[in-house]
Amino acid sequence: MAAEAARFERVEWLYDGLNGKIIPWTKANGGTSDDPSVLVFAVGPGGKVLEKAPDREAHQAKAFVEWLKRQADAWERAHPRTKVHFGPAEVAVTGEGADRKASCAVLDEARARGAPVAIYVGRGAREGDDAKAKAEAAACLRFEKEVLSSGEAAKAAAGWTLLRLDRGDPDQAGQARSLGAGEGPAVLLFAGERNEAQILDRKATGGGLAILLKKLGGAGK
Amino acid sequence: MNRAALAASAGVAAAATALAAPDGWHRTLDDGLAAAKRSGKPVLVVTAWTDGQ
Numbered sequence: 001m002a003a004e005a006a007r008f009e010r011v012e013w014l015y016d017g018l019n020g021k022i023i024p025w026t027k028a029n030g031g032t033s034d035d036p037s038v039l040v041f042a043v044g045p046g047g048k049v050l051e052k053a054p055d056r057e058a059h060q061a062k063a064f065v066e067w068l069k070r071q072a073d074a075w076e077r078a079h080p081r082t083k084v085h086f087g088p089a090e091v092a093v094t095g096e097g098a099d100r101k102a103s104c105a106v107l108d109e110a111r112a113r114g115a116p117v118a119i120y121v122g123r124g125a126r127e128g129d130d131a132k133a134k135a136e137a138a139a140c141l142r143f144e145k146e147v148l149s150s151g152e153a154a155k156a157a158a159g160w161t162l163l164r165l166d167r168g169d170p171d172q173a174g175q176a177r178s179l180g181a182g183e184g185p186a187v188l189l190f191a192g193e194r195n196e197a198q199i200l201d202r203k204a205t206g207g208g209l210a211i212l213l214k215k216l217g218g219a220g221k
Numbered sequence: 222m223n224r225a226a227l228a229a230s231a232g233v234a235a236a237a238t239a240l241a242a243p244d245g246w247h248r249t250l251d252d253g254l255a256a257a258k259r260s261g262k263p264v265l266v267v268t269a270w271t272d273g274q
Contacts (some may be wrong), residue, residue: 011266
């Protein structure tokens with residue numbers, strides 16, 4: 001079980017009383033009791049509950065290991081661990097309506113310093129996606145498995161700030177659009193005093209990405 | 222399976238689960254989500270009373 005559990009970040013969240021915030025959270029995510037026993041959930045990094053373990057699986061060791069494995073396998077199939085590891089960009093939104101504006105402080109600060117920044121614009125699959133969104137998510141998954149899993153590109157990315165925007169999130173999609181990427185997959189490379197990004201689209205290769213990372217990263221130093 | 226058994230099975234000392242979160246376990250959902258954003262892993266959330274019921 002330890003090996004399967006290690007595929008997750010693990011949270012032991014102790015109930016904070018009947019009027020606390022945890023029990024309402026369990027009830028909003030498949031729990032049914034005002035006074036629950038041990039419950040188990042698989043949750044995505046964005047906070048969305050992927051599945052609540054059925055009691056018959058959460059309370060029986062063998063079934064629970066199988067449930068953990070199923071959840072981890074499904075997550076890793078949909079979110080392959082890439083060798084070029086882009087961390088999620090924290091996007092802040094200000095204003096309303098036409099004045100609504102998304103920005104990423106880490107990106108802005110790095111660009112102000114002229115430090116090399118690469119942004120991967122991808123799209124994770126979501127329930128309710130239409131055909132176009134599904135196709136884009138599938139293309140992003142292929143790109144992650146092929147281009148972003150290039151060891152050569154991972155090596156060349158040393159010294160770069162690597163951020164990821166998910167176009168399934170409207171604010172992150174807005175930020176990507178403002179940077180020049182209206183669809184995924186794409187990698188935007190900012191380095192040195194250039195204000196415009198060098199953009200690699202879905203036709204890119206791992207080798208091509210590595211060459212640009214080396215070239216622009218060197219120019220930005 | 223109670224919380225202690227779950228944690229112990231996951232390679233964590235059962236005694237450590239009595240009052241404190243076992244090593245390698247986050248104590249709040251927010252902490253777990255922040256770590257998941259860095260690691261790219263999903264989050265396993267176990268909710269329980271302090272006595273493991």
